[in-house]
Amino acid sequence: MQFELNSRSLNFVVDYDRSESLVIQTDAIRLKQILLNLLNNAVKFTPAGEITLRIWQENKMTYFSVIDTGIGIKKEVQEQLFQPFSQADSSTSRRFGGTGLGLSICKKLIDLMGGDISLTSVEGQGSTFTFTVPFESPLEAVIHTDDVLSEIDISAISFANVAILLVEDNPLNQHVACAILKTKGCLPDVAKDGHEAIKMISEKSYDLVLMDIQMPNMDGLQATQVIRNELLINDLPIIGLSANAHDDDLKKGLASGMDGYLTKPIDADKLFKTLWYHLQNKSVN
Structure with missing residues (x-):
């Protein structure tokens, strides 16, 4: 803070x-x-x-x-x-x-x-x-596993030459995400809502988009649908960001055309592994 x-x-x-x-x-x-x-x-x-x-x-x-x-x-x-x-x-x-x-x-x-x-x-x-x-949680202990991501070694990975668009309306969240990405050499462009993101994607080629789901004016789900269905850009990885960790949000994100989903506050290790995974898949496809 x-x-x-x-x-x-x-x-x-x-x-x-x-x-x-x-x-x-x-x-x-x-x-x-x-x-x-x-x-x-x-x-x-x-x-x-x-x-x-x-x-x-x-x-x-x-x-x-x-x-x-x-x-x-x-x-x-x-x-x-x-x-x-x-x-x-x-x-x-x-x-x-x-x-x-x-x-x-x-x-x-x-x-x-x-x-x-x-x-x-x-x-x-x-x-x-x-x-x-x-003092004692009523929830059952949940063990989260992601075999694909867990095997990725990010220690020597750099994102210096990767064009990333961060779509986020909160200035504090913008600052935190940019600071995390900067540690791996990436200086992302920033859009404050879905409308601005669509305009920027129309004018510049990006390698990956980090898309906040809940935003004023146009949210991340709507923006993703426009990118996929109107701009007809289907090979651009879009990773949803949200403070809401419910399964329904993951399903809505994937249904709108997103490729993945990260929960805020952002975990740097998982962010870098997710970026690497989707960028590698993009280059293979």
Whole structure:
């Protein structure tokens, strides 16, 4: 979060009892997704002041609170915020961007992890989002295997001569993805939505596209369908990016014409292996 915090001169505090050992058994990837989503929202809606992440444990639950001194949320719309495509109001969407899907995804993930999420907010004074995760996860342990990717050695691979288009509306996510790609020599072009991506792909030849699925104006699924069905470009690998780790999103992505799918926050090792795999397949085909 540091890049975005520095750009806005916001103070960031992590508040927890360092004398105690905070240990939980849960899904680390999904926990990170939830925290990053709530912290991203706090930064987005806090023009000045402070953001605090407070963590404590009691009654066999771990509590996480993200507290900001931002614009706050009207009382009449607070209850709808965890519904898909809900935002404070249309003016908020125009001013700050986003689809309003983030909080509904957070709630689904927290429910699956056996916890709960709540909100307290005063308009003009800030908001506090608090969620819980039990010490012991109710989910069965899932072992993810991908034999094809696991065998790829990326230590000596360079993407310096690979033309990649990153389609992502969030400036922080743009910065993080570009920084990761730069470690392997790649300087991607960036489009902020599907419309811009289609224009850039029409004007320049790319080797691969990293396509965020949830974006304003035109989302990644719609853009991919246009690339495949209207531009008739079928040999360009398109890898979907989304904070939503549900199987339905993978199926929707593949159905729209995407070749693969990565979950945000991006894992650098898996990103590079995925890029190499699809670029090699493209050269073979």
